[in-house]
Amino acid sequence: MTDTTTLPESQDGIHDEEDRLLPRYVREVLDAVEGGQIDKARELVEPLHPADVADLIELAPEDDRPDLITALGGEVDADVYAEMNEHVRELVIEEMDPAIAASLTADMETDDAVAMLEDLEEEDQQAILEEMEPDDRVAVEEALAYPEETAGRIMQRELIAVPEHWNVGKVIDYMRSDQELADDFWEVFVVGPQHHPVGTTKLSTLLRTKRDVPIRDIMQEEQTLIPVEMDQEEVALRFQKYGLISAAVIDPSGRLVGMITVDDIVHIIEEEASEDALLLSGAGDGDINEPVREAYRDRVRWLIANLGTALLATFVIAQFESTIARLAILAALMPIVAALGGNAGTQALAVTVRAIATNQLTGSNRARAIRRELKVAILNGVTVAVILGIGVAIFLDPIIGAVIAAAILFNIVVAGLAGVLVPITLERFGADPAVASSVFVTTVTDTMGFLAFLGLASAVLL
Known part of the structure; x- marks a missing residue:
């Protein structure tokens, strides 16, 4: 069946305005x-x-x-x-x-x-x-x-590395004559006798320098060296932090073994950002081309984990069965408490996981980040609690309005703290905070929200 969807076209008649094939x-x-x-x-x-x-x-x-x-x-x-x-x-x-x-x-x-x-x-x-x-x-x-x-x-092994005793003319002649060199590169790495990188020079600098000038005189000694076993996410952060176009990769002995270029880092940044977002949702790889069996395997385990958290929340609700039976309106209001707490927790969780992934959140500012999220949670909780409490008081009952306002404030504050503390704790124990945080935060917000709301209702209304 032919797709008749009409999309705005670019001038070439092949792509739409988003640069997708028509x-x-x-x-x-x-x-x-x-x-x-x-x-x-x-x-x-x-x-x-x-x-x-x-x-x-x-x-x-x-x-x-x-x-x-x-x-x-x-x-x-x-x-x-x-x-x-x-x-x-x-x-x-x-x-x-x-x-x-x-x-x-x-x-x-x-x-x-x-x-x-x-x-x-x-x-x-x-x-x-x-x-x-x-x-x-x-x-x-x-x-x-x-x-x-x-x-x-x-890393790619195709790179330009020259001895530090060469001059500019010899480097240029070498690049012109050797047919096995890399096709694309932006800098020349300068190495010592043990093939250890001692400096680097940009192509622009090389081409503007006279042939008889020693390469060591124009090289930049300060460079970012990437250990061969460094995680690709950390590599991407170094490129981002120092504005690199390419960087030398060294083995444990300090020898130059390859280079990484910015075009590869762009893919990694996209991959890591998407991966963290998908891990938070439990969607696995998240690729529409992923085989059904793999997608099922990745997603179902998190759904089973969420089933466990839902059963825990159900257990809490069951403890207040008599309260709900006498005040049926509570059953209608409970989802509001859980939903708002869950959303608040997800917001704090997303901010914290991103900060950890980009090295913005470290041991140096951990306490400050927790205090910040607590302040945000209190402000959000007070705002939402006042709005919801007044609405329930006007249309239902003033006492129930006060109860749900207090429960909302408590749950949003708890959710905010959970959203920042859970990933920090997981990260300190060596676990990936993007993988398991959402399950723990959901458990906390659901159980504490129901406990606070139904507990207050039982104490105040019965």
């Missing part, structure tokens, strides 16, 4: 492939950037992807696979001849080749590695040996 364009390419019009399909795709070609493959139905990739031929090169969604890429690579996959990885920078192989099954991974050239295979295997989400996994 549904009719995607349909036109797929129809050309289905009708055997291979030249037309390639002509339609030829103007696209590799990232757009990757989008086109992702937007195609799963059953149509093999024919589309075959028809486009050389248009689907290593750059396209580097841009492709990991779940889609994994499905495509699994069906590909290992020799072809090995050829693709050989055309990639090390970090992109590792990203393509790391999610494959061990059997598929080994089949591709065996087809690779020895030098390429060794580089990829060494990178795969590092823990996931570390600098060693995301």
